[in-house]
Amino acid sequence: AVAAPGAPALTTLGATAHPFHGAHQPGITTPAQTHGHLVALDLAPGAGRREAADLLRRWSTLAARLMAGEAPPDDTDVARDAGPAALTVTIGLGHGFFDATDLAAARPAALAPLPVFSNDALDPARSDGDLWLQVGADDALVAFHALRALQRAAAGTAAVRWQMTGFNRSPGATARPMTSRNLMGQVDGTNNPKPTDEDFDQRVFVPEGGDPGWMAGGSYVVVRRIRMLLDDWERVSEAEQERVIGRRKSDGAPLTGGDETTPVDLEATDADGGPVIAANAHVRVSAPETNGGAAMLRRPFSFHDGFLDDGSPDAGLLFVCWQADPLRGFVPVQRKLDRGDALSAFVKHEASALFAVPGGAAEGEYVGQRLLEG
Numbered sequence: 180a181v182a183a184p185g186a187p188a189l190t191t192l193g194a195t196a197h198p199f200h201g202a203h204q205p206g207i208t209t210p211a212q213t214h215g216h217l218v219a220l221d222l223a224p225g226a227g228r229r230e231a232a233d234l235l236r237r238w239s240t241l242a243a244r245l246m247a248g249e250a251p252p253d254d255t256d257v258a259r260d261a262g263p264a265a266l267t268v269t270i271g272l273g274h275g276f277f278d279a280t281d282l283a284a285a286r287p288a289a290l291a292p293l294p295v296f297s298n299d300a301l302d303p304a305r306s307d308g309d310l311w312l313q314v315g316a317d318d319a320l321v322a323f324h325a326l327r328a329l330q331r332a333a334a335g336t337a338a339v340r341w342q343m344t345g346f347n348r349s350p351g352a353t354a355r356p357m358t359s360r361n362l363m364g365q366v367d368g369t370n371n372p373k374p375t376d377e378d379f380d381q382r383v384f385v386p387e388g389g390d391p392g393w394m395a396g397g398s399y400v401v402v403r404r405i406r407m408l409l410d411d412w413e414r415v416s417e418a419e420q421e422r423v424i425g426r427r428k429s430d431g432a433p434l435t436g437g438d439e440t441t442p443v444d445l446e447a448t449d450a451d452g453g454p455v456i457a458a459n460a461h462v463r464v465s466a467p468e469t470n471g472g473a474a475m476l477r478r479p480f481s482f483h484d485g486f487l488d489d490g491s492p493d494a495g496l497l498f499v500c501w502q503a504d505p506l507r508g509f510v511p512v513q514r515k516l517d518r519g520d521a522l523s524a525f526v527k528h529e530a531s532a533l534f535a536v537p538g539g540a541a542e543g544e545y546v547g548q549r550l551l552e553g
């Protein structure tokens with residue numbers, strides 16, 4: 180997909196490239212792209228450890244090429260003329276992968292199925308899976324091209340179980356870089372752990388010498404398809420919408436004052452002595468301070484898959500969150516949100532999955548090699 184000599188230079192958007200090789204897989208701390216595909220695949224009957232290893236090697240080689248903006252052999256030309264456009268490919272392993280490959284003894288304890296939450300309305304056909312791919316790019320054709328190439332490379336070994344497509348704001352759409360908004364109109368992502376935080380790596384990545392050893396540099400991803408009940412949400416006043424979250428809609432600032440980056444003051448009281456941030460406000464219930472320090476890196480995509488028969492949008496958030504251990508990240512926070520989050524009245528969790536995402540591959544190595552050949 181490299182431009183011909185003498186052709187006009189690609190814009191920054193097209194030319195942006197992320198490395199595939201490194202300590203961690205791409206697509207975790209890389210800025211969320213405009214277009215995202217999340218895909219789960221199941222291993223074919225009869226596909227075992229050797230076939231799985233071959234597939235992970237093929238995917239790793241292909242991902243490295245695509246992310247560098249190079250066309251794979253037998254290309255479909257869909258991304259011809261485009262640069263890598265910030266493409267990332269992330270590869271994960273689900274609970275069933277370890278049974279199919281006779282590696283159950285190496286399955287991380289952290290991959291135990293997530294608890295059932297009382298408000299869940301999960302569709303098994305759009306949940307779980309043996310393998311997972313996350314493809315993100317700032318160009319829709321680049322993203323589709325990579326997705327299709329990865330699917331073709333799996334033929335005979337693994338078949339698609341479910342696929343979800345999402346989006347974020349395009350780079351350059353706002354006058355200055357800003358935290359993205361979700362489909363409820365809220366500034367979403369403000370109080371995420373930052374790579375500059377002292378405990379960032381500890382929260383997000385499995386340490387060297389962690390358990391199991393082959394997951395060093397890896398992370399666990401929780402994926403939830405959360406439909407937003409937008410007809411109900413949009414009927415509510417802006418003041419009430421702000422009480423539900425605990426932040427201002429216009430700029431994401433806490434209701435306790437300041438600007439978007441000002442810490443939320445959970446202790447603040449109003450003239451009547453009541454809490455400024457309501458007891459069931461989303462930011463109070465989900466904050467690390469009220470969850471024994473539990474935290475996760477949220478890197479979601481919005482989705483819109485048309486309209487349901489009643490005319491309501493089938494739209495919401497492909498909630499994707501990353502943590503070194505789901506029991507110190509998603510699970511305790513979701514348990515608390517499930518019991519007492521003001522936002523619950525406006526959302527429905529419809530699909531769920533948890534994957535182990537191994538550490539990044541070194542040059543010449545493939546993702547998961549330390550598990551499959553360790």
Ligand SMILES: C=CC1=C(C)c2cc3[nH]c(cc4nc(cc5[nH]c(cc1n2)c(C)c5CCC(=O)O)C(CCC(=O)O)=C4C)c(C)c3C=C
Nearest residue numbers: 365366367368369370405462465466467496509512513526
């Ligand atoms: C289990 C984890 C979480 C789920 C599920 C979840 C769903 C969800 N969240 C929003 C909108 C916002 N969330 C915000 C903050 C926030 N959310 C979570 C966790 C889950 N959210 C955390 C840990 C935090 C940070 C809390 C803090 O420390 O302050 C915000 C505020 C802005 C921000 O910090 O990002 C918004 C807005 C929606 C719409 C949603 C489901 C559709």
Ligand SMILES: [Fe+2]
Nearest residue numbers: 461462465477
């Ligand atoms: Fe949230």
